[in-house]
């Protein structure tokens with residue numbers, strides 16, 4: 359039976375959720391404070407932690423760091439208010455797997471928990487497993503890690519698709535850059551699928567979630583007795599990924615020491631387990647992803663320049679959703695289909711208003727946020743078409759604010775024009791007075807021709 363830990367200071371939420379999840383065959387522990395939760399994590403292993411973003415004693419990011427130090431493989435779902443989504447999506451840099459927004463709906467939560475545990479387990483054990491069918495990418499659909507890889511119709515999406523096809527057969531290292539939730543891991547998996555290594559392991563490592571103390575051992579392995587706690591020999595991810603592809607997510611979070619080791623692996627194509635004396639030859643393709651500007655990190659001395667150039671043999675830039683609006687409804691329809699299946703519903707479409715709202719929203723969490731919003735709206739829809747009242751209030755409000763700001767900008771432009779107009783009118787009157795209403799002289803001083811001056815006199819109703 360999968361074991362869950364709920365950490366939330368709202369005792370009612372804990373009570374309701376733990377009852378509901380127990381009924382649905384989960385073993386559930388509850389903690390009302392961060393520290394209490396960490397104590398439980400020290401004592402037993404969990405499949406998933408459901409952690410409130412705002413706890414009395416720790417922030418979501420602090421919790422993630424501590425949870426990952428205690429149990430690097432555990433899945434973490436963040437509970438957040440919609441108004442906090444923007445900051446909550448930041449937790450993905452530190453290894454969060456998904457988030458759910460308050461108010462919580464048990465059925466939706468159940469789907470999220472099931473999917474997250476399944477995905478996380480697959481990730482943890484995934485080596486050769488990913489070697490299943492490679493579909494035709496040109497049809498705009500292919501299977502990646504059990505999910506469908508959707509290709510948008512924007513120029514950006516089409517370009518990314520072309521790059522994937524172009525780069526996949528080579529052995530080049532790739533850096534995928536993009537905001538959180540833009541699909542970096544999906545692209546990395548796709549590159550692997552279309553490479554000649556597709557029947558070999560694809561190993562994904564979240565460097566953001568790797569505690570500094572464990573990163574070296576996770577990546578390169580260790581031998582028994584190398585440090586306290588190294589009770590047996592352990593293969594690192596590079597060894598597991600041998601002959602296949604390793605995906606290093608959030609590469610910018612790798613410590614300087616491990617950057618040096620990684621550079622050595624790339625240069626020499628050999629690894630050395632911590633505490634070992636002999637090298638092991640390794641043949642791994644490296645795909646790295648980041649949502650920060652690595653060139654800036656290099657300039658600031660946080661990322662090694664030589665490593666950056668080694669990894670950057672090819673770069674794929676993923677645009678945020680708001681910059682490829684024509685893709686939004688394509689993905690929304692796909693997520694609608696998926697949510698119908700997961701929630702056993704039969705919602706068929708979005709109302710024109712909803713299409714408008716979805717298209718114009720900012721999407722801080724990109725595809726992940728869109729997916730979650732669609733899932734929630736499918737759950738709340740009674741008829742066949744999603745209506746605006748099933749969308750989070752924050753989306754509608756944000757769009758209204760943008761519309762209001764747009765009107766304000768238009769007003770301001772009008773205002774500027776009128777300020778400029780009255781300044782021009784005054785300047786013409788001043789000059790006319792100076793030259794005793796001699797229009798030729800006034801036009802000369804104003805550096806305009808007589809005809810223009812006459813037009814402006816008419817425009818500003820100046821009788822001279």
Ligand SMILES: Nc1ncnc2c1ncn2[C@@H]1O[C@H](COP(=O)(O)OP(=O)(O)OP(=O)(O)O)[C@@H](O)[C@H]1O
Nearest residue numbers: 450506507508537538539540541542543544725726
């Ligand atoms: N091409 C795609 N087709 C279908 N779904 C996608 C695609 N790309 C991304 N997704 C969806 O968006 C979610 C986020 O994608 P992914 O985890 O690859 O993003 P990411 O950029 O790696 O995020 P993070 O930076 O937070 O790790 C996925 O779970 C998946 O549901």
